[in-house]
Amino acid sequence: MSDPAIPSGPGQVILVGGGPGDPDLLTVGGLRALREADVVLYDHLAPLACLDEVRPGTLLVDVGKLPRGRQTAQEDINALLVKHARLGATVVRFKGGDPFVFGRGGEEWQACAEAGVPVRVIPGVSAAIAGPELAGIPLTHRGLSQSFTVVSGHVGPDHPASLVDWTALATGGGTIVILMGVANLAEICAGLIARGLDPATPAAIVARASLPDSRVVTGTAESLPALAAAAGVEPPALTVIGAVAGLGLPPSTSLEGD
């Protein structure tokens, strides 16, 4: 069924990373893509205020996947991208952070490629990097850390579905960044300590980075789970474990300076 808002002609899909939430962290290219879009399929972690920038008549489709909440199946999202592009639309797939950091951008690109739909990618500022730095935690720091690893905490170290080498993380000495790990934080920290991580390693959890109600809770690998639970930290939040989390820098001031 065709949609009157969608022009005919060759369509395309643009995978846009929206950054961690603050509209100021959307790229210039991402903003231009939104302004040119006929259709926008968006997630809840994308900076939704930026949707005010679309042209009148642009079709906005909420395909958000809430943790443990309403789900739009990935296959359905892929099918929508292909359908609208084949009808001639410029379709923006608008996501939080970067589309290829736990963003399933690769799967969407594959689906489009298989359907012969051209894809443009506009990378975004990943919360994995921006979140710590806005909280005053550089992921690398001379003399403290020469590497960082971003892992999914969706399943913990003892879960058979985890593909992460938790022992290498625990003993590697680099900075560990855990996304999607709030629910499993206690299991993750205990699992890292059991695999050789010093329990006194500095650690921090950063919730809603870049947003006005952002919060940071600091502690150690041993103490952080209880501190985060006591503070009522909820997703979206990420955890940083490593010496850099103990630098003690204050969180960044906002662009407005408040």
Ligand SMILES: C[S@@+](CC[C@H](N)C(=O)[O-])C[C@H]1O[C@@H](n2cnc3c(N)ncnc32)[C@H](O)[C@@H]1O
């Ligand atoms: C499905 S992953 C998507 C990551 C995203 N593609 C990126 O590059 O930032 C969602 C997870 O990213 C982290 N996250 C996303 N936005 C965040 C924010 N503003 N503050 C803290 N963590 C965030 C949380 O760990 C959340 O569970």
